[in-house]
Amino acid sequence: MNCQQIDEYLFAYCDEKLSPELRSLIDEHLDGCEICQNMVRITRMENQILTDAADIPLLSEDFSGQVMRSIFDQPSTPAGASSAGLLARLSRYRLYIGGTAAAAVILLALYLPGFITLDMNLESSNMADRSVPAGESTADQTTQIPLPGAKALENSDHSSASNTQDEFSAVDKLLTADNTGEDRQKMAPEIDGNDSYTSSTVKQNDQYYTLTLPEGSEIIDQDLNESELDLLSMHPNNLPAEYKMEKIINTSCNVITYVYRNTATDHALEITIALQEDAGSTQRSLLVTGGLGDDPDQEYLRSDAGVLNSTNTSISRQGRSFEINLKAVMPLDKLQELANSIDFEEGLPYEPVD
Amino acid sequence: MLNGFGELIVLTSDELLASKSLNGDLAAFEELVNRFKNRVFALVYRIVGQHQEAEDVTQDVFLTVYEKLYQYDNSKNFAPWIFRIATNASISALRRKKKVVILNFEESYPSNYELNNASFLTDPQLMFERKELEKEISAAIMKLPENYRAVITLRYHLDLDNQEIADILDISRENVEVRIHRARKALRKIILQQKEERGMKLELSANR
Structure with missing residues (x-):
């Protein structure tokens, strides 16, 4: 990795959101690079400052009293x-x-x-x-x-x-x-949707990725339109039902990896979507076309016994090219068949960070 | 610990306190207010940007919470529910004003600063650096778009996980990470601009 790539991972690294494998790659670079070490140090200091938020003023002392007095004034119980x-x-x-x-x-x-x-x-x-x-x-x-x-x-x-x-x-x-x-x-919309925060299924997967806004969320809706869109414009859809979502690895703004597990065979399937502009960098080779045998970044795949296969396709949406990579321990023809069965659903138009 | 009604509050979950409040137990609700007021205020303040306004909105949030408790689903965590109400209330308040709030730096309210600052730092050089950075961040953060201010506060100060942040902001879970990445990048850019404007050494950009 070079310094520029480290920079891309810097926040995720300092927030401890990277896989141990990617982390150790960055550690390796850090060992020999004082500039990046300093960046990490400053980022951690920023994290600490944002966590402390010491600049936020104190609430006036009688705040709870004011709230409770207002509530005493109410003739009704919350139920009514x-x-x-x-x-x-x-x-x-x-x-x-x-x-x-x-x-x-x-x-x-x-x-x-x-x-x-x-x-x-x-x-x-x-x-x-x-x-x-x-x-x-x-x-x-x-x-x-x-x-x-x-x-x-x-x-x-x-x-x-x-x-x-x-x-x-x-x-x-x-x-x-x-x-x-x-x-x-x-x-005060009710937070609905996912019944559980931990279990992920393909059905929930639909809720995670399709942009259906629950009732009462108009305000946030506007917000989405105003802000320059936060949606990677693509996400896998139509996966066979036995594939349950296991995790999402969001390594940078422009690359996202979905990990599914086949509940019948317990084998992992990794789907990576990368914006084509990023395709030339080492970042891409790490995540998308990395040497299959020696890529340390995919413990979940390596633990599957058998030959790890990989298939790449490119698709184009909204004037942008995306590279799609599927990896799994399964025969290549099966993998390609699977790849062909997946739709990619579009979210809002996607703009990469400048 | 005694509450304002002279009753002993045993350590109870937020969720249990919420159902007790719904049954008309005002002591339970007061305990909820005490537990959440600083966190809610921090979130509101970061979005609204002005002390008195933030305090008013925070009070409104708790009244809304009280009125809407019957809508709260007890099988889910209480914290994301109240933070969602707080976020939406703050953004509405901001929109009602229909103008950009400019933080008044002349305001001198007592802050957490004094409380937290007796921290781990004993190295004067580090201490100085941190104080400088604190000032930079404090100024820069209000120049971010409000959705970035919200996500940064939810992640770092309120220490919520991605699923909770996703529920609060009505975005998908993977986009939480995207938004945080962009927010941090934008924040850093603003800090650099601030430094540039003052002609300071650009140590953050040393490796670009």
């Missing part, structure tokens, strides 16, 4: 939150409604547990007079109306008068409350 969620949310905001808007709010007010402070014009306050002794009207024309069935909670969030700034933001929140509720729906 689906219908009461919006109202629960509304009730968390201080409602301060001026003048003529007051009547419109009465309906809302019926749902609120505490007091609502209504700032009324004198002429509209006769409605309030029915439930509040006249003498309680305060000089600043603020009248507190006890709502039907409401207990006199000492809930200052609901009853305190507010300054102009708050008035606007409260109204703002009222107006946007509906949208916010929707947002929340989107924010």
